[in-house]
Amino acid sequence: MKYLQEFRDPELAQNILSEIRAATTRPWAIMEVCGGQTHSIIRHGIDQLLPENIELIHGPGCPVCVTPLDMIDKALAIAAKPNVIFCSFGDMLRVPGSEKDLFRVKSEGGDVRTVYSPLDALKIARENPEKEVVFFGIGFETTAPANAMAVFQAKQQNLENFSMLVSHVLVPPAIAAIMDSPTNRVQGFLAAGHVCSVMGYAQYPPLVEKYKVPIVVTGFEPVDVLEGIRRVVMQLESGRHEIENGYKRVVNFDGNIPAQTMLAEVFRTTDSAWRGIGIIPQSGWRLNEKYRQFDAEAKFDVTGINTVESPLCRSGEVLQGMIKPHECECFGKNCTPRKPLGATMVSSEGACAAYYNYGRLAPKAEHSI
Amino acid sequence: MCLAIPGKIVNKFEADGVQMGKIDFDGITKNICLAYVPDIKIGEYALVHVGFAIEKLDEKTALETLQIFREMGVLEEELGATTEAQGVQNEISARVS
Numbered sequence: 001m002k003y004l005q006e007f008r009d010p011e012l013a014q015n016i017l018s019e020i021r022a023a024t025t026r027p028w029a030i031m032e033v034c035g036g037q038t039h040s041i042i043r044h045g046i047d048q049l050l051p052e053n054i055e056l057i058h059g060p061g062c063p064v065c066v067t068p069l070d071m072i073d074k075a076l077a078i079a080a081k082p083n084v085i086f087c088s089f090g091d092m093l094r095v096p097g098s099e100k101d102l103f104r105v106k107s108e109g110g111d112v113r114t115v116y117s118p119l120d121a122l123k124i125a126r127e128n129p130e131k132e133v134v135f136f137g138i139g140f141e142t143t144a145p146a147n148a149m150a151v152f153q154a155k156q157q158n159l160e161n162f163s164m165l166v167s168h169v170l171v172p173p174a175i176a177a178i179m180d181s182p183t184n185r186v187q188g189f190l191a192a193g194h195v196c197s198v199m200g201y202a203q204y205p206p207l208v209e210k211y212k213v214p215i216v217v218t219g220f221e222p223v224d225v226l227e228g229i230r231r232v233v234m235q236l237e238s239g240r241h242e243i244e245n246g247y248k249r250v251v252n253f254d255g256n257i258p259a260q261t262m263l264a265e266v267f268r269t270t271d272s273a274w275r276g277i278g279i280i281p282q283s284g285w286r287l288n289e290k291y292r293q294f295d296a297e298a299k300f301d302v303t304g305i306n307t308v309e310s311p312l313c314r315s316g317e318v319l320q321g322m323i324k325p326h327e328c329e330c331f332g333k334n335c336t337p338r339k340p341l342g343a344t345m346v347s348s349e350g351a352c353a354a355y356y357n358y359g360r361l362a363p364k365a366e367h368s369i
Numbered sequence: 370m371c372l373a374i375p376g377k378i379v380n381k382f383e384a385d386g387v388q389m390g391k392i393d394f395d396g397i398t399k400n401i402c403l404a405y406v407p408d409i410k411i412g413e414y415a416l417v418h419v420g421f422a423i424e425k426l427d428e429k430t431a432l433e434t435l436q437i438f439r440e441m442g443v444l445e446e447e448l449g450a451t452t453e454a455q456g457v458q459n460e461i462s463a464r465v466s
Contacts, residue, residue, distance in 0.1 A: 008437060036372040089419070116448070117420025119402060139419075142373060145405055146421040149387075157385060194373045197416060197424040220372060221437045249430045250416065256423055259405040 007044070007222050016226045017049055023230075023237050027053035029185045030232050031178065031321060033171055034192030035062030035349025036220045042354040044222040046229075054233065057186055057321030058354075060174055060274055063139045064091050064347035065319065068273035069309055071167040072097040074302040075136050078165065079105045079112050081300070085128060087121035088136040090114040091347045096340060098308040118150035118164075125154070125162035134296045137164040141195045144168050144285060145259035148266035151287065151294050163296040166286055169272055171195050172203040173283035178320070179211040185321065188232035190218040190225070193247040200255025204243045212241045219247040266291055275343055276316030315342035318351050325355040332361055373418035374438060374448060375431035376401070378411050392417060395435050397448055 007013040032038060038058045041047055047056045060066045076097045079086035086102070093102040093114060106112035111131075115121050118135050125133035137147040147164060154162040171192060178186055191204060196217045204215050214235035218228030228246045235242060245251055265288070272284025287295045296302075313335070314328045325331055325344070335341040337353050344350035348357065355361075376392035381403065383389065388403040392415070399420070406415055406422045414431035415422035426434070438444045 008433065116399070117402075119420050142418050142423065145423065146402070146419045149402060149404060149421065153385065153387065194416070194418065194423070197373070221434065250424060250426065256405055258407060259423060262405070 009223060013223055013226055016223070016230050020054070020226075020230050020233050021051050023233055024051045024054060025237060027055070028187050028233060028236050029055045029057055029321075030188045030190065030229060031057040031059040031186040032190040032192075032218070032225070032228075033059040033061040033174060034190070034195070034218075034220070035065070035347065036194070037061065037190060037192065037218065037225055038351055039349050039354050040220050040222055040225055042351075042358045042360060044225075045358075046222060046225055050229065054229070056229075058318070058351040059178065059186075059189075059321065060277060060319040061140075061171075061192060062344065062347050062349040062351070063143065063169065064089075064095060065315065065343040065350045066169055066274040066276070067092070067095070067138045067167050067343065068275045069098065069307045070273070070305060071138075071165065072101075073305045073307050074297065075165055076100060076102065076105055077302050077305060078134050078296060078300050079110045080108070081110075081132075083130075083132055085111045085113060085124055085131050085133045086136070087113050087115045087118075087124060087133060089138070092136055092138065094337075094340065095343045095346050096310070098306070118147050119153070122150055122153055122157075122159065122162060125159050126157070129161055131161060132299070133162050134300075135162070135164045137166045137168065140169060140171060140192070141199045141263075142192075142197070144267065145198060145256070145262055148262045151266050151291050152262060154294055155291060160293070163294045163299045164287070165296040166267075167272075168267065168285040169274060170269070170283050170285070172207060173280050174274065174277075175207055175215070176211075177277070177280040177283070179207075179213060181320070183320070183322065186213070188214040188236055189216070190228040190232065191215050193217060193219040193224070193251055196245075196247070196251040196255065198256050198259050200253050201243060201245065201251065202253060202255075208241050208243050214241050215243050217243075217245045217247050217251050219250065274319075276319045310341045313342035315344040315352065318344055325352040326361055328352075332356060372438070373416040373423055374444065375414050375426050375434050376417050376422075377414050377431070378403075378409055380411060390422070392422070394448055395439065395444065399448065 121135035216231040267285035270286040344352040376394040379391040381390045414426040
């Protein structure tokens with residue numbers, strides 16, 4: 001019972017678990033595509049509380065982890081330039097590029113600053129007109145409206161010394177790519193609650209129909225995650241495939257319309273590479289032509305970089321659910337959050353870091369209930 | 370960094386033509402862009418991500434979620450900022466107050 005006592009409502013959690021246990025007659029593999037959910041699952045031992053034959057596969061839901069290596073290398077090259085102030089969310093600083101990370105660039109004299117919000121980078125640009133201020137605009141649909149607003153504002157304020165290195169990725173095309181993979185084992189999805197709070201969930205019914213796969217919009221709190229799993233299991237056991245909203249107190253069907261309007265103004269979809277996975281068609285956003293002057297890739301010459309992924313790192317297999325983090329030979333040995341070989345060991349939302357931080361050093365432990 | 374954190378709207382103001390507001394996250398206050406929740410009122414709660422309110426929340430949900438995030442130890446990480454970024458925040462606060 002070690003984990004259950006930590007739930008806000010242990011009785012409710014126990015009831016949901018009992019329903020899942022009673023309903024489960026066969027093995028099922030369910031994927032969460034959200035680093036916050038992965039963190040919550042490992043932190044609260046949800047995977048170990050579930051029946052033995054329900055497997056949670058931790059999908060590519062950590063934005064820091066899937067930002068492609070060539071974008072990290074471009075960030076490193078731009079950040080090292082003498083006239084640049086390079087601004088980033090803090091968890092990007094330790095992500096390994098081909099040769100180094102942003103921390104190293106900073107220690108070598110680069111002006112690398114962590115900011116809470118892209119609007120902070122705009123302010124730095126206003127205060128340093130003699131410098132080029134570049135913001136590393138990464139993330140899923142949850143983060144994109146903030147970055148879109150920063151670019152929109154830069155244009156409004158005619159901030160010519162501001163630009164953004166854009167590496168935005170989208171959840172629904174990733175779900176399609178996972179289902180299209182010949183090695184796919186996923187039979188149901190938990191959709192990321194906060195992504196859906198921005199985008200709504202109108203994009204999911206076509207995926208549910210095409211792939212005959214249950215998708216449940218799910219929150220982050222432990223009981224929310226359990227409830228999402230319960231709903232997926234109920235659908236699977238009864239042979240249904242539907243979109244369900246298990247996070248109604250936050251998510252509605254249409255999402256945040258003002259945010260979507262801003263996204264359509266600033267971004268357009270593009271094929272995008274996902275670190276460890278490869279290119280997924282129409283799975284990212286780039287700046288619209290109208291905002292091209294704020295595109296750091298256009299402003300700085302960052303072509304011809306030779307990217308080299310660590311030959312030891314198996315994060316691609318982790319991200320696709322082919323292995324669990326502790327099944328990698330390097331896990332916890334020559335790869336730790338302090339000295340990561342790959343991005344999944346960097347962010348606390350990465351599957352490898354979550355397994356490491358919560359002591360998952362061995363395959364599935366004994367059940368605690 | 371894909372989590373959004375609930376906070377309470379303390380005040381509203383305009384900066385550079387954009388609707389902003391001071392938001393209280395369990396004792397930590399930050400200036401947040403309110404452009405995506407234009408009809409939110411002082412005293413109401415919103416989910417906030419990287420400096421932007423992205424959805425309104427009812428008080429019960431907001432307080433429960435804050436409590437969970439505090440227990441999970443993710444509050445500081447999500448609101449986290451280095452000294453530099455905090456300095457920027459403080460400067461913004463000073464400018465508008």
